[in-house]
Amino acid sequence: MSVKVEVSARTQAARLQAASGGPTSFVRKYIFSTDHKVIGIQYYFLALAAVIAGVILSAFMRLHLAWPGLQVFGGTMKPETYEALLTMHGTLMVFFVLTVAPQGGFGNYLLPIQIGAPEMAFPRLNMLSFWITFLAFACMISAFFVPGGAPLSGWTAYAPLSSLGQVTGPGEGLGQTMWLVSIGLFCVATLLGALNFISTTIDMRAPGMTLLRMPLTVWAWFVTAILSLLSFAVLLAAAIMLLLDRLAGTSFFVPAGIVVSGKLQAHSGGSPLLWQHLFWFFGHPEVYITILPAMGVTSHVLSIFSRKPVFGYRAMVSATCAIGVLGFLLWGHHMFVSGMSPYSAFAFSMATLAIGVPSAIKTFNWLGTLWRGKIQFTTAMLFALGFVSVFVTGGLSGLFLAQPAVDSLLHGTYYVVAHFHLVMSMAAIFGIFAATYLWFPKMFGRMMNETLGKVHFWFTFVGAYLIFVPMHFVGLAGGVRRYADFTAVPYLWSLQPLQRFITWAALVTASAQLLFFWNLFRSLRHGEKAVRNPWRATTLEWITSSPPPHDNFAGEYPRVYRGPYEFSVPGASEDFVMQSEGDNV
Amino acid sequence: MSEHPRTSRFDFAGKNGGDGVRLLDASGLVPQRTYVTGMTMALGGILMFFMALVSAYVVRKGMPNSGWIAIPELPRILWLNTCVLVASSVALVFAHARFRAEDDPGFRRWWIVATALGIGFLAGQIIAWRELVERGVYLATNASSSFFYLFTAAHGLHLAGGIVALIWILLHPTRRLTRGTATEVAAMYWHFMDGIWLFLFLVLLVER
Amino acid sequence: MTARVRAQRGVCRNTGHHDPATTWRACGGAAPAAMFAVALTVLVGASVYFFVWGKWNPPAAITPVGNEIDAQYRLTLIVTGAVFILAQLGLAFAILRYRDRGKVAHYSHGNSKLEFVWTFSTAVVFLGLGLLGYKAWGTRRLTPAAPNAVRIEVTTAQFVYYFRYPGPDGKFGSTSPKLIDPATGNPLGIVPGDPAGRDDIVVPTLTVPVNREIELLIRSQDVIHSVFVRELRLQQDSVPGMTVPLHFTPNRTGRYDIVCTQLCGLGHHRMHSYLNVVSRSEYEKFLTQQERLLQQTSSQ
Ligand code: HEA
Ligand code: HEA
Ligand code: CUA
Ligand SMILES: [Cu+2]
Secondary structure (H helix, E strand, O other): OHHHHHHHHHHHHHHHHHHHHOOOOHHHHHHOOOOHHHHHHHHHHHHHHHHHHHHHHHHHHHHHHHOOOOOEOOEOOOHHHHHHHHHHHHHHHHHHHOOHHHHHHHHHHHHHHHOOOOOOOOHHHHHHHHHHHHHHHHHHHHHHHOOOOOOOOOOOOOOOOOOOHHHHOOOOOHHHHHHHHHHHHHHHHHHHHHHHHHHHHHHOOOOOOOHHHOOHHHHHHHHHHHHHHHHHHHHHHHHHHHHHHHHOOOOOOOOOOOEEOOEEOOOOOOOHHHHHHHHHHHHHHHHHHHHHHHHHHHHHHHHHHHOOOOOOHHHHHHHHHHHHHHOOOOHHHHOOOOOOOHHHHHHHHHHHHHHHHHHHHHHHHHHHHHOOOOEOOOHHHHHHHHHHHHHHHHHHHHHHHOOHHHHHHHOOEHHHHHHHHHHHHHHHHHHHHHHHHHHHHHHHOEOOOHHHHHHHHHHHHHHHHHHHHHHHHHHHOOOEOOOOOOOOOHHHHOOHHHHHHHHHHHHHHHHHHHHHHHHHHHHHHHOOEOOOOOOOOOOHHHOOOOOOOOOOOOOOOOOOOOOOOOEOOOOOOOOEOOOOOOOOO | OOOOOOOOOOOOOOOOOOOOOOOOOOOOOOOOHHHHHHHHHHHHHHHHHHHHHHHHHHHHHHOOOOOOOOOOOOOOHHHHHHHHHHHHHHHHHHHHHHHHOOOHHHHHHHHHHHHHHHHHHHHHHHHHHHHHHHOOOOOOOOHHHHHHHHHHHHHHHHHHHHHHHHHHHHHOOOOHHHHHHHHHHHHHHHHHHHHHHHHHHHHHHHOO | OOHHHHHHHHHHHHHOOOOOOOHHHHHOOHHHHHHHHHHHHHHHHHHHHHHHHOOOOOOOOOOHHHHHHHHHHHHHHHHHHHHHHHHHHHHHHHHHHOEOOOOOOOOOOOOHHHHHHHHHHHHHHHHHHHHHHHHHHHHHHOOOOOOOOEEEEEEEEOOEEEEEEOOOOOOOOOEOHHHOEHHHOEOOOEOOOOHHHHOOEEEOOEEEEOOOOEEEEEEEOOOOEEEEEHHHOEEEEEOEOOOEEEEEOOOOOEEEEEEOOOOOOOOHHHOEEEEEEEOHHHHHHHHHHHHHHHHHHHHO
């Protein structure tokens, strides 16, 4: 036995050494790095690339919707091009921006530090997750360049439009196949990432870091990872089946007797609704995957800059978990008018309304956190406050859609587009912005410019409402979503003034993002040097240097003595008490 | 550097939280907890994957106008394969017991048996496929055959991964330290894949 | 106090508010608070104005169920509207009232009683809304159409609608996908030998009599499409391989747009037809005219 012990001690020593120093070669340090901080930043910049692509696509969509005859790049846009842009816009945004940045980016960077761990549970697996995601991204983007172009079946890829190949439309050939392969890769990467997050949270917490002392951000990443693990596995299965339908002639999703452009298809007995069930079983948890981390960040930021403990911490944790559980029971609310049994609509509708309750708890607790606080308007705080406003607005429109009767008017219209952009693309993006302004100093060791940040906030906040509130009216009036243009139906054409207004608002808001990019990239090199704890906050990421060393704590692993949001504790010498400060202070 | 008390994994309110740094057990016999957790999570994801396939199977078969034509008779060799896979799991249990008893040759012997039986199972599955192909039952012949090939291929791929792991452990005898973890985690995976096959086979037999 | 903790404290003291570089502490200012409050108030004002104005509300419903849906919509609008106003103005108030004025924040971890009350009351409001709203869904979707309803088959295909009337015999002829051929005038693939199909009328727009129950039997030939008439407050996907029934009783004559709301390919945006609700006599006229046309073409 003695031999073994010796080996063990040697390995331990080697590990510790490696831990504090880290690799020195460029490739191991910045490209194939196993450091969760480097990987987090890689994910972040991947999301940044995706969001730039996504916003540019949306700008072209908006231009075409407002002025269908407009000549861009020497011609008017073809309808199939519009649908391709739409598909790629939705896909890039949902998968490569909102799944990648909040979880892969910030979660990766901060979760280990916030729980006092030196690294992720499986660092090499983490690197693998990132590179598979990158491959998936490359695959998705290259769908633009294959013959026929990008697919046009929307981010939901409903069969049989998506399963019969080129006959159903340009882009449904190789483009759709690339799309599916990319999504399959993305699933694998996300699954690996998720199990890493869960293991890290369960097993790598610092001494004293009990579950109920974890920052709400950690809870959010943790529950999000569980949701990812359970839902992306299902999407992977579905994507494989759809690929087989396309490439191997199986009939999982294609019924018999389909005739497309005069050609009888050789399939039999499949069920288009089966795809929808599988997709939304994934898709609904996915929308909470995008919002939960943003909610965590919002709670975190509101507490820091109100200098107050989070109101109802336990209720917040329970609400996060409740959203996680309920999120799996209500996928059918996307299918009220799909031909699904009208009886099941009742159950799905009730479950959907029930999930409003934990969201309501969160909203009230955010207001409760602000109440009698000491609010300081940093840019991060502005975005967190903006999040609350936008989330409420977007969430409330969900209550209309959740009732099957009302949904049979609103489904498939811009009302839905308004709902999910406010609650997802704006609220969740606000979460990313708040996180960026809050943690940039920690991640890059420099401060961002607060003045620019505030200007950016006001453009984005006002812009968000100006773009997406009018979409409710387009929807109410019967404006159908996913239309390449509104010229073919007279009553739709009469909505054109609204469409033009939306486009102007979108163009201004999208351009205002240049402020953000300028601020981000300039601050990387020229921002003021950041101190350890610039915001005077309490959680463990602030006890270490900015940016943290390779092992996060330079060998001084913290012990945790208290909850995460001890602000303005009566009798304390400062208005914040770090989690790692002992009782005897 | 602070001490690392070992505490319950789900410590909600006690004074102690996690372990912080991953600790290698000095003897190398006790699996590192993190890997067990990680494998548990991976198995959770894999379970969801197969549950998705199985529920798709049940729904697809139950459709009106499903055009479902059950495969007349499942290849008989599947029964044999099933026995082989179960035997492989049993052999792995023995191997593990030998490992804990620090009987290295015994461990290796049973481990090899388990691996060989696993390879035998895969070979048997391929024979089953060939039998179906000879009967003219292809992937796209009917939904029933599509699901049959899909189930067996998905499971077979997962199992092949397991075989790679078993062989890898066999080929790296010097790493005594991580052995405890590696054997434990590989065994978890293997038994789980065994269970998944039993479940899939049951579905194929009962829900025809 | 341990050395480590002292070290941390030292760090904080050196680098916290004593550090001139961190100017952010000057941001409890009145200006951003006021801007925020104004922005939220304008948001509330403008939203209420536009929703009450109702310029973009859909035209009046033409079925009793449509009116029920409108009522449910209005109820939801009032409830969520109230919540919207309270939440946004509450946020504005908190921002104005509790901005950093140099005083210490109130140390509190919450209030269980309050939390229980709002959890419970939102649950009641949400589930109550759901239960109330279910009637409008149930009347249409859970009860079958009356046996004497006018049955019309709707078939969708990439980017057109076909409406089939059973003709005088009241029966739809059988169809076969192999026979589908719009070029030779048989877009639905009606089997020529089937006597029930000989008198079937196939037209590109939907004409129905007023004040009669109509049952649509919705099918699709290729991908998923849908049938949406905003005046009916009604939307239903057409799914290949399925026949989905849908019934309604229009009570006002007129011409209404039918559009496709399910992404179906590059022509999705121009997939369009009309619903003509006509008086009973006009409906009879329409039918006889179509029958005459049919006889002419088949005798040629
Ligand atoms: C971040 C993403 C996100 C989030 C959080 C939500 C949240 C909700 N969503 Fe949304 N949804 C999407 C993203 C999201 N959704 C997307 C992407 C789609 C479309 C996909 C596609 O088709 O392409 C969609 C579509 C969608 C539909 C289908 C519509 C259709 O296609 O016909 C429905 C229907 O039920 C729905 C409902 C809801 C509800 C009830 C909530 C609730 O969770 C909201 C709860 C929040 C609140 C209610 C506000 C705060 C609460 C209070 C202030 C408390 C007090 C309130 C009261 C007492 C009333 N959503
Ligand atoms: C994250 C999700 C997200 C985001 C941000 C956006 C942003 C925008 N979206 Fe999109 N959209 C979707 C998700 C999103 N969308 C989805 C899922 C669909 C459905 C697709 C389908 O039907 O299949 C859709 C569809 C959709 C339509 C419907 C088209 C149709 O049905 O015909 C329209 C139309 O106007 C539109 C417009 C816009 C505009 C103008 C913006 C923006 O340009 C507004 C301005 C943008 C910003 C203010 C955000 C910028 C963000 C950053 C700079 C963040 C940087 C940081 C990091 C990511 C690290 N979108
Ligand atoms: Cu047909 Cu859209
Ligand atoms: Cu949903």
